[in-house]
Amino acid sequence: MNDFLAARSQMALSLGFHIIFSCIGMVMPFFMAVAHYYWLRTHDITYKNVTRAWSKGVAIFFATGAVSGTVLSFELGLLWPKFMEHAGPIFGMPFSLEGTAFFIEAIALGFFLYGWDRFNPWFHWFTGVVVGVSGLASGILVVAANAWMNSPAGFDYVNGQYLNIDPIAAMFNDAWLSQALHMTLAAFAATGFAVAGVHALMLRRGRNVAFHTRAFRIAAAFGAVAALLQPLSGDFSAKDVARRQPAKLAAMEAHFHTEKHAALVLGGLPNEDKQRVDYAIKIPGMLSFLAHGNFEQEVTGLDRIAPQNRPPVVVPHIAFQIMVGLGTLMMGIAVVYFWALWRKKQWLHSRWLLGLFVAATPAGFIAVEAGWAVTEVGRQPWIINGVMRTADAVTPMPGIAYSFYLFTAVYLSLSLVVVFLLYRQIRMVPELYDVPAGAAEAAHA
Amino acid sequence: MNYVVIAYLYLAILLYLLLGGADFGAGIIELFTSRKNRRVTQETLYQAIGPIWEANHMWLIIAIVILFVGFPRIYSTMSVSLHIPLLLLLLGIIARGTAFVFRHYDAVHDRMQTVYATIFVYSSLVTPLFIGILAGSALAGYVDPAAPDFLTAYVWSWLHWFAVAVGVFTVALCGYLASVYTIGEATTEADRLRFIRKTRLLIVVAFAAGALVFGAAAYEGLPLISWIFGNPVGLTAIALATVSLGVLWYVLGGSRTWVPRVLAGFQVTMILLAVGYAHFPDFIRLRGGQHLSLLEQLAPAKTVAALGWALLLGSVFILPALGYLYYSFQHASRPAGEAAVEV
Numbered sequence: 080m081n082d083f084l085a086a087r088s089q090m091a092l093s094l095g096f097h098i099i100f101s102c103i104g105m106v107m108p109f110f111m112a113v114a115h116y117y118w119l120r121t122h123d124i125t126y127k128n129v130t131r132a133w134s135k136g137v138a139i140f141f142a143t144g145a146v147s148g149t150v151l152s153f154e155l156g157l158l159w160p161k162f163m164e165h166a167g168p169i170f171g172m173p174f175s176l177e178g179t180a181f182f183i184e185a186i187a188l189g190f191f192l193y194g195w196d197r198f199n200p201w202f203h204w205f206t207g208v209v210v211g212v213s214g215l216a217s218g219i220l221v222v223a224a225n226a227w228m229n230s231p232a233g234f235d236y237v238n239g240q241y242l243n244i245d246p247i248a249a250m251f252n253d254a255w256l257s258q259a260l261h262m263t264l265a266a267f268a269a270t271g272f273a274v275a276g277v278h279a280l281m282l283r284r285g286r287n288v289a290f291h292t293r294a295f296r297i298a299a300a301f302g303a304v305a306a307l308l309q310p311l312s313g314d315f316s317a318k319d320v321a322r323r324q325p326a327k328l329a330a331m332e333a334h335f336h337t338e339k340h341a342a343l344v345l346g347g348l349p350n351e352d353k354q355r356v357d358y359a360i361k362i363p364g365m366l367s368f369l370a371h372g373n374f375e376q377e378v379t380g381l382d383r384i385a386p387q388n389r390p391p392v393v394v395p396h397i398a399f400q401i402m403v404g405l406g407t408l409m410m411g412i413a414v415v416y417f418w419a420l421w422r423k424k425q426w427l428h429s430r431w432l433l434g435l436f437v438a439a440t441p442a443g444f445i446a447v448e449a450g451w452a453v454t455e456v457g458r459q460p461w462i463i464n465g466v467m468r469t470a471d472a473v474t475p476m477p478g479i480a481y482s483f484y485l486f487t488a489v490y491l492s493l494s495l496v497v498v499f500l501l502y503r504q505i506r507m508v509p510e511l512y513d514v515p516a517g518a519a520e521a522a523h524a
Numbered sequence: 525m526n527y528v529v530i531a532y533l534y535l536a537i538l539l540y541l542l543l544g545g546a547d548f549g550a551g552i553i554e555l556f557t558s559r560k561n562r563r564v565t566q567e568t569l570y571q572a573i574g575p576i577w578e579a580n581h582m583w584l585i586i587a588i589v590i591l592f593v594g595f596p597r598i599y600s601t602m603s604v605s606l607h608i609p610l611l612l613l614l615l616g617i618i619a620r621g622t623a624f625v626f627r628h629y630d631a632v633h634d635r636m637q638t639v640y641a642t643i644f645v646y647s648s649l650v651t652p653l654f655i656g657i658l659a660g661s662a663l664a665g666y667v668d669p670a671a672p673d674f675l676t677a678y679v680w681s682w683l684h685w686f687a688v689a690v691g692v693f694t695v696a697l698c699g700y701l702a703s704v705y706t707i708g709e710a711t712t713e714a715d716r717l718r719f720i721r722k723t724r725l726l727i728v729v730a731f732a733a734g735a736l737v738f739g740a741a742a743y744e745g746l747p748l749i750s751w752i753f754g755n756p757v758g759l760t761a762i763a764l765a766t767v768s769l770g771v772l773w774y775v776l777g778g779s780r781t782w783v784p785r786v787l788a789g790f791q792v793t794m795i796l797l798a799v800g801y802a803h804f805p806d807f808i809r810l811r812g813g814q815h816l817s818l819l820e821q822l823a824p825a826k827t828v829a830a831l832g833w834a835l836l837l838g839s840v841f842i843l844p845a846l847g848y849l850y851y852s853f854q855h856a857s858r859p860a861g862e863a864a865v866e867v
Contacts, residue, residue: 135629142625145578146618152588153614156603163592164600168823171593175831178582178589179838185578186845193575193853244823246830476607476678485611489618496622500630507631 083470085479086158089486091455093151095448096490100144101221102447105214106270106301107137108191112207113297119200128512129294131195132504133274137210138192139500143493145185158479162462162472165241169234170227172246177220184213218266219259226254229454230323231463257319258454260312264305265450269443271302272409276440277505279433287508299436302443303413309406314369321370324464325379326388327457330395332366333359334380341366341378346400349392354381356396390459398452405446412439525825525832530805530818532835533590538796540583541655542701542789545694547573547580549702551620551648552695553722554641564715566641569702570628572709575853577624579846581617586835593831597821598807602658605667605681609654616651619643649695656694660687663799664746665809689733689740696733697792700726704772704788708781720776723784727769751802758798765794 080088111133118126152174156163190198190206197203227233233249235242278295282288321328328334333349333356334341343366347359364374371378381389412435419426426432462469550569557565573580592599603610620643627640661667661682671677703723710716741748752758772787806815822828 135631138625139629141578142621145581146621149581149585149617149621150614152585152592153603153610156592156599157607157610160600160603163603164596167592167596167599168594168827171589171823171827172830172834174589175593175834176838178586179834179842181585182579182582182838182842183845185582186842186849189575189577189579189849190852197852244827246827474604474607476604477674482611485615489615493618493622496626500626503631504629511631 080480082477082479083473085483086473089483090158092486092490093154097144097147097151098447098451099444100140100147101218102266103140103270104144105218106266107133108207108211108214110297110301112211115204115207119204125289125293128290132508132512134192135504139497141188143497158474159472160474162467166463169244169246169249170224172250173220173223177217180213180216180220184210184217187213222259222262223250223255226258227252228462229458229464230254231466236466253323257316261316264309264312265447267305268302268309268409269447271298271305272439272443274298275302275436279436283430283433290508290512299416303416306409306413310410317369326384326390328370329379329381330390330392330457331399331453333392333396334366334378335382337377337380337383339377340364340375343369349396351392390457395453395457398449402446402449402453405442409439409442525829526822528832529590529594529828533587536583536587536590538793540587542792543580544583545652545698546701546705548648548652549698551645552699553702555645555649568706568709572706576849579849594823594828595818595821596823598816601669601808601816605669606658606661608678609657609682613651613654616647616654619647620651652694652698653691656691657682657687660690662808666811667808668811684744685740686744686746689737693733693737696730700730701788704784723776752798755802757801761794761798765791
């Protein structure tokens with residue numbers, strides 16, 4: 080494995096790992112806050128148990144997300160020193176603000192996790208909300224930094240020099256809003272479906288029904304609302320990418336030839352040598368409509384992009400199909416769920432509806448990973464779109480492959496331990512939280 | 525604004541050493557505690573650092589963000605020449621941060637606890653060792669961005685006696701800080717006396733490690749003595765640190781637990797000041813007498829202004845919240861009912 084490929088793989092691995100923990104770490108606090116609110120309002124002890132059980136999950140995910148995030152802030156320099164030397168002062172603004180947001184999140188988490196029965200209950204509740212809000216702010220700020228790599232702004236690039244740097248303009252680049260919106264909804268949908276899926280599985284097995292029903296309803300509501308809104312934000316993102324990064328759009332859609340009335344390519348296997356897509360379904364005019372809002376408009380194909388500036392096609396196209404496919408599936412489940420809530424209450428206890436949620440447990444996170452593959456691979460060969468090539472940014476240090484193997488081993492074992500811990504948390508629910516109603520009332524009277 | 529950003533950089537490094545360092549020290553102390561007392565030590569330390577655990581490590585993130593936004597060339601030079609110790613530091617951070625939380629939040633208490641504990645204590649030793657090695661490498665002047673071969677460029681930049689000695693000294697300081705902080709957390713008189721004995725021992729260890737640093741500096745031909753004692757600020761700082769150490773030794777057994785804590789923090793601050801003052805504004809000394817200076821390597825003015833404002837604004841939110849966090853978990857007694865629900 081050459082050093083450049085190793086560096087890219089290590090970065091992909093680290094981001095791919097971190098993104099799961101950061102999504103859960105920023106979304107779960109909102110679930111907790113809702114359960115916590117019900118506990119404070121209704122004094123239904125089950126809600127308190129749900130909050131406490133979730134908060135342990137959050138502690139595990141937050142700690143893992145915090146260390147993997149710390150690692151990333153070093154890895155940016157360890158792997159891409161040339162990039163950071165020039166980009167740091169330009170796109171550093173969201174990172175400096177993110178430092179504050181993340182710090183507040185850590186402080187609030189200390190209050191929340193260790194503050195049971197120690198503070199005014201509503202102050203304690205509020206610290207939980209602060210964990211969520213500051214986590215969300217952190218996420219949006221980091222995505223804004225990534226958006227800058229797609230849509231560089233806030234400087235003039237003259238003869239290899241980065242002049243007239245304006246960090247505020249860099250932060251509010253053209254891509255930040257669409258990316259932040261898409262990522263936030265994705266985080267809510269993915270976490271909502273993952274958590275709901277786990278509780279649905281327990282419900283299907285008839286375990287601790289009161290506990291898991293309450294937990295399931297909260298998680299499913301968040302996940303379903305986000306899954307319903309996501310296609311709107313996806314459409315906004317697609318039009319944005321079509322305008323700013325036609326090469327990325329062409330790679331996502333495997334759109335090799337510039338044409339009017341361009342067809343949407345569903346599925347298929349792109350053949351980069353022959354410049355065509357095999358085994359695909361084509362919907363005429365649809366790509367023109369989705370990218371530009373009318374069925375006739377020309378859509379730039381890869382043939383308009385200089386060969387040395389073309390992104391790879393296979394990975395972005397397939398990843399995009401996976402993302403959209405799973406997003407559609409989750410939206411479908413969301414529609415069924417809301418229909419059940421509104422008209423068909425008996426469905427809510429049916430095994431098949433729960434089964435749908437169980438099946439969709441990993442869907443959101445697979446979609447999140449696929450979405451990141453689309454945006455990162457689709458930006459290649461650039462690390463700063465149109466300004467700096469990824470290959471020019473990589474560290475001169477040889478032997479990065481070993482560092483990649485090391486990180487692969489570390490992240491693999493960490494993932495296994497986290498899964499193992501969650502399994503043990505869930506298995507312990509009956510012992511910890513299945514208090515007979517009378518005893519619970521007495522204990523908390 | 526330049527000096528605001530520089531001040532925050534030093535503040536973040538100092539606080540990371542004082543607060544994060546005490547966290548590392550907690551693991552180090554646990555490692556050197558007899559099996560008999562390990563359980564109590566673990567519990568006591570957990571009570572002390574559990575709630576503030578995550579916050580203590582944010583200072584590292586703040587420092588690194590200031591470096592890459594405000595001093596990009598210093599950050600990129602470190603990242604290239606000191607890649608290997610940074611990587612090892614990161615492995616320590618990952619292992620420690622996760623093992624600590626996993627140990628506490630594993631729903632089942634079985635022999636996995638030993639696994640987490642082992643990872644936690646050894647990574648507590650390794651992480652500050654590499655922080656010290658990095659600090660020593662920044663001072664020693666073996667960092668060479670133009671090095672022709674792999675070993676000179678990526679290994680001898682940090683693998684030398686001086687950096688290793690600074691690493692050992694950092695480990696000793698962390699252990700010392702943690703043991704001073706812990707005295708006030710002890711719940712029984714026997715534990716309190718045990719922690720006091722431990723602190724006295726660690727003062728001796730830290731002194732020995734300090735002597736080791738001077739020895740290594742002499743061996744490497746670094747004028748450490750003139751760096752520290754060659755100017756009035758360094759001389760005064762070390763004199764004050766020594767006097768306060770004497771006071772600390774005397775008041776260690778006293779009832780006011782905050783006095784030794786403040787004194788210990790003061791001593792570490794003075795040591796950093798003494799070492800840092802001689803080199804300011806240089807942050808990294810390079811081979812061949814070049815320096816990477818904080819004043820010369822600053823990012824463009826608009827970036828520095830934005831960073832400075834972000835830091836000032838951030839402090840308005842962070843410092844009161846952090847202060848209240850420390851205050852709350854110092855003063856609120858542990859509720860009786862918690863043990864029943866907490867596992």
